[in-house]
Amino acid sequence: MISPSLEHALSSARHCAVLTGAGVSAESGVPTFRSAGGLWKNHNPQELATPEAFDADPALVWSWYSWRRRTVRDVNPNPGHYALAEAAALFPRLTLITQNVDDLHQRAGSSGVIELHGSIERCRCSVCDAPYHGDNAPPTDDVQYCRCGGAIRPGVVWFGESLPMAALDAAQQAAGECDLFLSVGTSAIVYPAAMLPMIARQAGAYTVEINTAPSALAHEMDECITGPSGVVLPVLLETLRRLRGSA
Ligand SMILES: [Zn+2]
Numbered sequence: 001m002i003s004p005s006l007e008h009a010l011s012s013a014r015h016c017a018v019l020t021g022a023g024v025s026a027e028s029g030v031p032t033f034r035s036a037g038g039l040w041k042n043h044n045p046q047e048l049a050t051p052e053a054f055d056a057d058p059a060l061v062w063s064w065y066s067w068r069r070r071t072v073r074d075v076n077p078n079p080g081h082y083a084l085a086e087a088a089a090l091f092p093r094l095t096l097i098t099q100n101v102d103d104l105h106q107r108a109g110s111s112g113v114i115e116l117h118g119s120i121e122r123c124r125c126s127v128c129d130a131p132y133h134g135d136n137a138p139p140t141d142d143v144q145y146c147r148c149g150g151a152i153r154p155g156v157v158w159f160g161e162s163l164p165m166a167a168l169d170a171a172q173q174a175a176g177e178c179d180l181f182l183s184v185g186t187s188a189i190v191y192p193a194a195m196l197p198m199i200a201r202q203a204g205a206y207t208v209e210i211n212t213a214p215s216a217l218a219h220e221m222d223e224c225i226t227g228p229s230g231v232v233l234p235v236l237l238e239t240l241r242r243l244r245g246s247a
Pocket residue numbers: 125126127128129130146147148149150
């Protein structure tokens with residue numbers, strides 16, 4: 001599974017950047033927007049995850065996110081999440097960038113995760129941006145309100161909203177500075193997932209896609225490994241340990 005070129009990259013990389021997408025969470029049982037399990041009360045997720053939907057019916061959108069929060073809290077990180085958390089100790093530097101809004105990387109032990117699409121576990125006021133104090137409490141079905149009177153909204157990026165600038169900047173910087181870039185479990189269609197591996201490759205990094213099926217970007221990568229990340233990433237971790245000594 002590990003080519004000589006990848007083995008060389010694993011043994012010599014000073015900075016490994018990893019981008020993860022929905023496939024990594026799906027292996028833990030988190031339903032994706034497109035899967036049957038992603039449906040809720042027959043609503044189309046793409047019509048609920050918008051600022052317009054929240055303005056029109058905050059209670060509806062809030063209770064959908066409470067349902068999603070319960071779903072995410074009921075599942076556990078998988079071996080892929082744990083392998084990435086452990087790999088951080090084996091590279092001089094590892095930057096983990098995710099498109100996922102669950103906390104599964106953090107729960108597996110990763111720190112400093114760049115969340116391109118925010119997190120459903122960190123809500124904020126839709127008016128004054130103040131953080132929500134009930135993030136750690138059991139999800140409520142009633143919409144919550146800030147002291148300023150504004151409705152509390154999920155801290156995720158909705159369709160039609162821009163990505164958080166600081167996260168996007170940090171991700172682009174890591175892609176431009178790394179010497180090994182892994183794109184894991186992402187279809188690489190949605191911006192900026194399609195752009196980050198290109199930045200890395202142009203800067204001279206070795207780029208690897210790990211996915212259950214080749215993505216639209218597969219032909220642009222130096223190497224593609226077809227398989228579930230929960231299987232492939234632990235194999236990479238084993239190789240890393242052999243090459244760099246056990247941590
Ligand atoms: Zn407020």
